Amino acid sequence: MANERTLFLRIFGDSPVLRVMDFLVVNDDFDYSMTDVAKLSGIGYATLKLFWGTLEKNGVVANTRSVGKAKMYRLNFANPVVKRFKEFYWETAKRQLKISDKRPIKVMHQSR
Secondary structure, three states: OOOOOOHHHHHHOOOHHHHHHHHHHHOOOOOEEHHHHHHHHOOOHHHHHHHHHHHHHOOOEEEEEEEOOEEEEEEOOOOHHHHHHHHHHHHHHHHHHHHHHHOOOOOOOOOO
């Protein structure tokens, strides 16, 4: 995932914050440590620390539990803004797929 750009990132840009949000929306079944979020979203841990506190303070991410010394987090779907972001994310992806389905398919013919 870290090296791939999703439809959402292709449209709205490939910034560290959007990479994290992209990762957390797509992988919302589990909670993750900050180290895992940084690694799996393809950004540096030091970069993540620059804005993680803001995400926490604004209720975008929530601490779910602790595993040893690691705190685990996930998106806070009790936050209405996060709910709307998730809806926006998936609507964007769905619309882009519809647009790409309407484009003609280029077929490469092999000569025999």
